[in-house]
Amino acid sequence: MKSLIQKDLYNIGHNMKAMALLLLVFAVILIPFSGPQTYVIACTVLCSIMITTTFSFDDQCKWNKYAMVMPISKKDLVGGKFIVLLIFCLVGVVSGFLIGLAGGVITHKLSFQADGILTLLLTSLAGLAIAEIMGSISIPLVFKFGAEKARMLLLVSVLIPMALFYGVFWLIRTLGGTTEDQAVLILLYSAPVVAILCNIAMYGISLRIFSNQEL
Amino acid sequence: MDAILQVDGLTKHYPDFMLDHVSFSIPKGAIMGLIGENGAGKSTTIKAILDLIRKEEGTVTFWGQELRSDAKQLKEEIGVVFDGVNFYETLTPEQIGKISNSAYTQWDPPVYQDYLKRFQLPARKEIKTFSKGMKMKLCIAIALSHHPKLLILDEATSGLDPVMRDDILEVFLDFVQDENHSILMSSHITTDLEKIADYITFIHHGKVLFCKPKDELRYQYGIIRCGSAAFDAIDKTEILACRKSDYQWDVLVADKEKAKRKYKNTVVDDASIDDILLLYVKGESVS
Numbered sequence: 256m257k258s259l260i261q262k263d264l265y266n267i268g269h270n271m272k273a274m275a276l277l278l279l280v281f282a283v284i285l286i287p288f289s290g291p292q293t294y295v296i297a298c299t300v301l302c303s304i305m306i307t308t309t310f311s312f313d314d315q316c317k318w319n320k321y322a323m324v325m326p327i328s329k330k331d332l333v334g335g336k337f338i339v340l341l342i343f344c345l346v347g348v349v350s351g352f353l354i355g356l357a358g359g360v361i362t363h364k365l366s367f368q369a370d371g372i373l374t375l376l377l378t379s380l381a382g383l384a385i386a387e388i389m390g391s392i393s394i395p396l397v398f399k400f401g402a403e404k405a406r407m408l409l410l411v412s413v414l415i416p417m418a419l420f421y422g423v424f425w426l427i428r429t430l431g432g433t434t435e436d437q438a439v440l441i442l443l444y445s446a447p448v449v450a451i452l453c454n455i456a457m458y459g460i461s462l463r464i465f466s467n468q469e470l
Numbered sequence: 471m472d473a474i475l476q477v478d479g480l481t482k483h484y485p486d487f488m489l490d491h492v493s494f495s496i497p498k499g500a501i502m503g504l505i506g507e508n509g510a511g512k513s514t515t516i517k518a519i520l521d522l523i524r525k526e527e528g529t530v531t532f533w534g535q536e537l538r539s540d541a542k543q544l545k546e547e548i549g550v551v552f553d554g555v556n557f558y559e560t561l562t563p564e565q566i567g568k569i570s571n572s573a574y575t576q577w578d579p580p581v582y583q584d585y586l587k588r589f590q591l592p593a594r595k596e597i598k599t600f601s602k603g604m605k606m607k608l609c610i611a612i613a614l615s616h617h618p619k620l621l622i623l624d625e626a627t628s629g630l631d632p633v634m635r636d637d638i639l640e641v642f643l644d645f646v647q648d649e650n651h652s653i654l655m656s657s658h659i660t661t662d663l664e665k666i667a668d669y670i671t672f673i674h675h676g677k678v679l680f681c682k683p684k685d686e687l688r689y690q691y692g693i694i695r696c697g698s699a700a701f702d703a704i705d706k707t708e709i710l711a712c713r714k715s716d717y718q719w720d721v722l723v724a725d726k727e728k729a730k731r732k733y734k735n736t737v738v739d740d741a742s743i744d745d746i747l748l749l750y751v752k753g754e755s756v757s
Contacts, residue, residue: 258572269560312558321556326542470522
């Protein structure tokens with residue numbers, strides 16, 4: 256498992272400068288106009304998308320075939336991708352939080368006080384959960400269709416979480432609740448649980464897909 | 471025979487191709503050459519042996535054990551080289567060493583460093599800057615640095631110049647100096663196999679045509695070159711394969727000395743593995 260994570264981090268390391276530049280450009284565009292909260296979510300989601308890029312590298316060098324002749328099991332290979340996704344999301348959320356905090360204070364979009372920081376922190380956690388959900392949905396898609404075809408289908412991994420959250424809002428309204436603070440709180444509290452459940456389900460689906468593949 | 475690898479009745483169907491009950495075994499200390507034309511089934515056989523594709527029938531055992539995807543200890547003992555590098559091109563040999571070190575419990579960093587030096591491979595240069603020969607040497611260095619007992623090579627010397635191929639063949643010969651080591655090497659460059667193989671397995675249209683000691687092929691097989699009249703006089707049960715060219719028949723026989731004695735009005739040449747392969751693939755079987 257460690258070797259798989261190492262391999263993906265070395266592979267993606269080459270793209271880190273471009274990614275850092277992209278995050279800074281997004282900071283300049285998003286923070287002054289949409290605020291640091293939007294930025295931290297965008298930043299985390301952007302980093303989570305890098306998981307697809309690692310599959311693309313693997314496809315190009317037929318890595319999966321080679322990995323299966325190494326002392327690596329199919330469970331390790333699939334599980335490794337979910338751990339790498341988590342690492343990417345964590346890098347995204349930490350950088351998004353720090354850049355968002357600094358940018359928010361500089362542009363006066365965020366007060367450098369406990370409540371402002373707490374709001375950004377909670378938004379970051381929600382962003383982490385959203386990125387994890389989207390990223391984990393993309394993994395079985397890429398295992399099934401390959402990195403290139405799956406790029407087209409990645410929209411699905413965006414639409415599913417959106418539909419999910421819209422469904423929750425709709426449910427709250429139907430049940431007579433308000434979709435203001437209450438809904439936001441429900442979403443915030445439930446997002447990590449949804450993300451964990453989603454990861455478990457997507458791991459199972461991915462393992463099934465990969466186990467049935469001929470390399 | 472103390473077999474490192476035993477393949478029995480390996481079968482796999484595809485819509486336009488069938489691997490048909492392929493069987494052979496590799497004894498300890500031997501190099502087995504797997505030959506056949508492109509599309510004959512060499513790579514499919516290797517994939518089935520390595521459990522990369524699902525076999526429909528047959529068994530494959532390494533040291534008497536079947537390979538499963540989670541058979542980690544067994545995989546430590548097998549070094550595999552495919553026809554290209556399976557690491558992304560921006561990685562360096564140094565990084566690949568670290569990755570492999572985490573994957574193999576038997577990984578030996580000093581041995582890997584020695585191979586990099588021996589093959590003159592820069593440790594910190596991205597592999598995309600390497601020539602095809604350097605890439606193959608890197609693959610071989612990786613395959614040998616976890617102390618495998620069996621090397622499986624799928625067209626590992628294809629596309630290399632003769633000097634580079636000779637360097638690599640020397641490494642393989644060194645490897646089998648240890649009598650517990652063996653090599654399965656698929657190649658359509660039969661001259662390489664003539665240099666180093668102990669046994670030759672010939673696959674044609676997904677079937678094993680023969681699996682024989684190389685010396686038997688080199689020293690016993692022969693090609694009778696003759697005209698149509700002499701060809702008619704040849705006992706057809708002795709013909710393994712034959713081919714008619716413009717002016718003569720080329721007839722492959724299993725016992726050239728016997729043919730020399732029996733058919734005195736013909737020319738009987740030694741048969742190279744290339745000749746045997748060509749006659750089987752492009753010729754026709756009479757008997």
